Amino acid sequence: MDTDKTRTQSIIDKHQGLQKNLIAILLDVQECFNYLPPDALRHVAKALDMPLIDILGVATFYRAFSLKPRGKHTCLVCLGTACHVRGGPKILEELERKLAIPAGETTKDGQFTLETVACLGCCAIGPVVVVDGEYHGHATIRKIGPILEKYQKPAAS
Amino acid sequence: MKQYRAHLLVCAGTGCVSCGAFKIKAALEQEVKKRNLQDEIQVVATGCNGFCERGPIVLVQPDGIFYQLLQVEDVPHLVEEHLLKGRPVKKLMYVPPAEKQPVPKMKDIEFFKHQRLIVLRNRGRIDPEKIEEYIAFDGYEALAKALSEMTPQAVIDEILFSGLRGRGGAGFPTGKKWAAAAKEKRSPKYLICNGDEGDPGAFMDRSVLEADPHAVLEGMIIGAKAVGASKGFVYIRHEYPLALKRMEIAIAQARESGLLGQDILGTGFDFDLEIVQGAGAFVSGEESALIASVEGRIAMPRQRPPYPAQRGLWGQPTVINNVETWATVPNIIRRGADWFQGLGTETSKGTKIFALVGKIANTGLVEVPMGISLREIVYGIGGGIPDKRDFKAVQIGGPSGGCLPAKLLDLPVDYESLTAAGAMMGSGGMIVMDDKTCMVDIAKYFLNFLQDESCGKCVSCREGTQRMYEIVKAITEGKGKESDLALLEELAQITKDASMCGLGQTAGNPVLTTLRYFRHEYEAHILDKRCPAGVCKSLIRYVVLAEKCTGCQSCKKACPNDCIKGTLKDIHLIDQSKCIKCGACKEACKFEAIEEQRDEAIQII
Numbered sequence A: 001m002d003t004d005k006t007r008t009q010s011i012i013d014k015h016q017g018l019q020k021n022l023i024a025i026l027l028d029v030q031e032c033f034n035y036l037p038p039d040a041l042r043h044v045a046k047a048l049d050m051p052l053i054d055i056l057g058v059a060t061f062y063r064a065f066s067l068k069p070r071g072k073h074t075c076l077v078c079l080g081t082a083c084h085v086r087g088g089p090k091i092l093e094e095l096e097r098k099l100a101i102p103a104g105e106t107t108k109d110g111q112f113t114l115e116t117v118a119c120l121g122c123c124a125i126g127p128v129v130v131v132d133g134e135y136h137g138h139a140t141i142r143k144i145g146p147i148l149e150k151y152q153k154p155a156a157s
Numbered sequence B: 001m002k003q004y005r006a007h008l009l010v011c012a013g014t015g016c017v018s019c020g021a022f023k024i025k026a027a028l029e030q031e032v033k034k035r036n037l038q039d040e041i042q043v044v045a046t047g048c049n050g051f052c053e054r055g056p057i058v059l060v061q062p063d064g065i066f067y068q069l070l071q072v073e074d075v076p077h078l079v080e081e082h083l084l085k086g087r088p089v090k091k092l093m094y095v096p097p098a099e100k101q102p103v104p105k106m107k108d109i110e111f112f113k114h115q116r117l118i119v120l121r122n123r124g125r126i127d128p129e130k131i132e133e134y135i136a137f138d139g140y141e142a143l144a145k146a147l148s149e150m151t152p153q154a155v156i157d158e159i160l161f162s163g164l165r166g167r168g169g170a171g172f173p174t175g176k177k178w179a180a181a182a183k184e185k186r187s188p189k190y191l192i193c194n195g196d197e198g199d200p201g202a203f204m205d206r207s208v209l210e211a212d213p214h215a216v217l218e219g220m221i222i223g224a225k226a227v228g229a230s231k232g233f234v235y236i237r238h239e240y241p242l243a244l245k246r247m248e249i250a251i252a253q254a255r256e257s258g259l260l261g262q263d264i265l266g267t268g269f270d271f272d273l274e275i276v277q278g279a280g281a282f283v284s285g286e287e288s289a290l291i292a293s294v295e296g297r298i299a300m301p302r303q304r305p306p307y308p309a310q311r312g313l314w315g316q317p318t319v320i321n322n323v324e325t326w327a328t329v330p331n332i333i334r335r336g337a338d339w340f341q342g343l344g345t346e347t348s349k350g351t352k353i354f355a356l357v358g359k360i361a362n363t364g365l366v367e368v369p370m371g372i373s374l375r376e377i378v379y380g381i382g383g384g385i386p387d388k389r390d391f392k393a394v395q396i397g398g399p400s401g402g403c404l405p406a407k408l409l410d411l412p413v414d415y416e417s418l419t420a421a422g423a424m425m426g427s428g429g430m431i432v433m434d435d436k437t438c439m440v441d442i443a444k445y446f447l448n449f450l451q452d453e454s455c456g457k458c459v460s461c462r463e464g465t466q467r468m469y470e471i472v473k474a475i476t477e478g479k480g481k482e483s484d485l486a487l488l489e490e491l492a493q494i495t496k497d498a499s500m501c502g503l504g505q506t507a508g509n510p511v512l513t514t515l516r517y518f519r520h521e522y523e524a525h526i527l528d529k530r531c532p533a534g535v536c537k538s539l540i541r542y543v544v545l546a547e548k549c550t551g552c553q554s555c556k557k558a559c560p561n562d563c564i565k566g567t568l569k570d571i572h573l574i575d576q577s578k579c580i581k582c583g584a585c586k587e588a589c590k591f592e593a594i595e596e597q598r599d600e601a602i603q604i605i
Helices: A002-014 A019-033 A038-048 A052-061 A081-085 A088-099 A141-156 B021-034 B072-084 B131-136 B141-148 B152-162 B174-183 B204-211 B213-227 B241-256 B287-294 B323-335 B337-341 B374-381 B415-420 B439-453 B459-476 B484-498 B502-506 B509-517 B519-527 B554-558 B584-588
Strands: A073-078 A112-117 A129-131 A134-136 B006-011 B041-046 B058-061 B065-067 B190-195 B231-236 B261-264 B269-277 B318-322 B351-358 B364-369 B391-396 B402-405 B429-434 B541-544 B594-597
Touching: A002 A019, A002 A038, A019 A038, A019 A052, A019 B269, A038 A052, A073 A088, A081 A088, A081 B351, A081 B429, A081 B439, A088 A112, A088 A141, A129 A141, A141 B584, B006 B021, B021 B041, B021 B072, B058 B072, B131 B213, B131 B241, B141 B213, B141 B323, B152 B174, B152 B213, B152 B323, B152 B337, B174 B213, B174 B318, B190 B204, B190 B213, B190 B287, B190 B323, B204 B213, B204 B241, B204 B323, B204 B351, B213 B231, B213 B241, B213 B269, B213 B318, B213 B323, B231 B241, B231 B287, B241 B269, B287 B318, B318 B323, B323 B337, B351 B374, B364 B374, B374 B391, B374 B429, B391 B439, B402 B509, B439 B459, B439 B509, B439 B519, B459 B484, B459 B502, B459 B519, B484 B502, B484 B509, B484 B519, B509 B519, B554 B584, B584 B594
Parallel strands: A073 A112, B006 B041, B190 B231, B190 B318, B231 B269, B351 B429
Antiparallel strands: A073 A129, A129 A134, B006 B058, B058 B065, B261 B269, B351 B364, B391 B402, B391 B429, B541 B594
């Protein structure tokens, strides 16, 4: 617990403990813990001398933040207009079926978090699925199974 | 500086990187080293080349040979043939659709031929992570001119006279913004670069930031001098890691070279820049919301006036311009307002970058003079619609824009013409749609996006977008009523009239333009319970075409719900009561034997 506290504090220090850097602080906290833990938010509120409700307001307003722990792998489906007209929604549905969770949720075994994004800007290779920062372009329903297996395997072995 | 006999320019924009550009670069470097050519040949990673459809891309200079769709396996052959034996490799060159002969040189390819590069002048030719390369192509010349030869007023006059208008969407004259901020006596004054490019299908700002970050910096430093600002912020979406990285490098290099910080170029002028990361909110692209976000608060727009030029960041005078606008500024100062005036139309000067995406042969980023027709962009540069399908519409201006039909293909692209047609310039996303795209579904898509991104401050926008979404969704499910169309029009108009910021004021556009140009599609959904494009799930069913089915069982294996019956070599049958319409069978079929049936009203049995 103490180490979590010092990690949060060092992030706050990195941003000079300034209120204007709240978003940057929260982005770093999220990167550190993979989500925004309640204790860390309380800590940030105290350190920046801000009401917790304002911190929570920012944390829930922006899409980048998650208040729930996320899975080991993040699976991001682009639903930008270009991906949409090329069949992005069908890819999302297949992922929802395969992982048995709706978009925005994490699988029970904590392996995958399924998220959507409004555009990644690589429209030429749409529809796009990004797993842990790795791009899988020209996605089709049939490619989804093998893509997921690639990330599932190391965990099983 | 070391001289090389050839340069291999590897496109390292996000599009190509996601197709493996860095792997190609590493393979090229390895191969060059293996053959002991490292003193003769240099491998360079450049910013986005624009022709994303053909990535990964390598341009060989000085020959100007354009290689595309490269695989790591192609690299040894390419190095040996082209760089050792001097024989360009034909099979790796671009072959235009419907032609057989490859086009070796980049400048001869249709996609590049019709473009006019000003903002993107350095794309694909310099390493964006090296300030020396930017300087070698006249970089920071405009800054030196603005700081040593021009008064702040002269800079503002030059920008005013050039007719430059904001490239972020609304098209407000940039010079007027600067003049208003310069007039304010209070200090400090701030500058903001708006790189919160939230429109789905638009990536020109990211591309500029990735390909030529110093152009943005130079524009901002010139702007700072003109209005008397001491501090600037570059706001970039966190979804753009490469742009963030390159901007950080550029700022550090500019500081080292005395182009940022104290006493810039020895003229006694101080200005510094800081990067602010966005956290994913479409509405933060609106200027007053962006200010709130830079201050670390919820990105909620506020009432204007006072405009940011009077009361902006922390209540101080602030100039906010879009990435593309800032990157245009050095060109105007260097080459003069007269030159810029000569490009474009009466009211829209210069060039504009568009992201050409969707159902188009040549997906990519194009910079064209204002006033060019949609047809020239879609067919001339874009190469038309792939798979021999018909053009249906082009969606311009992001979620706030509109869908324009084929009859408007000859419309000149400028701020006024687009607005009159019901769309808008927006940030410049151009999504091409073919006859397999359902316009009601598109309206539903944008409404869903908008109702999700509405910040909730104005009732008209918060409730209006949600109600419109519900109505359009019901229509796509075959539950629409005839009276819905009038209701939609009314709601769209009220959302437009009664909302405070640009998001709400334009939220009705996707509905209004689809209703204006594609009313018959709405009517087909409502009256005939039919989706003419075969997209809306509730109104189609997948059927096996008996004459084409070979009984190969591919579809049966692909079906996740086990609802296809049929033994090997027998015609298969889809059990409609179990079908979830996922489309997996259609994708799996190699014989085009599965089709979305939509010709008649689907009777729900």
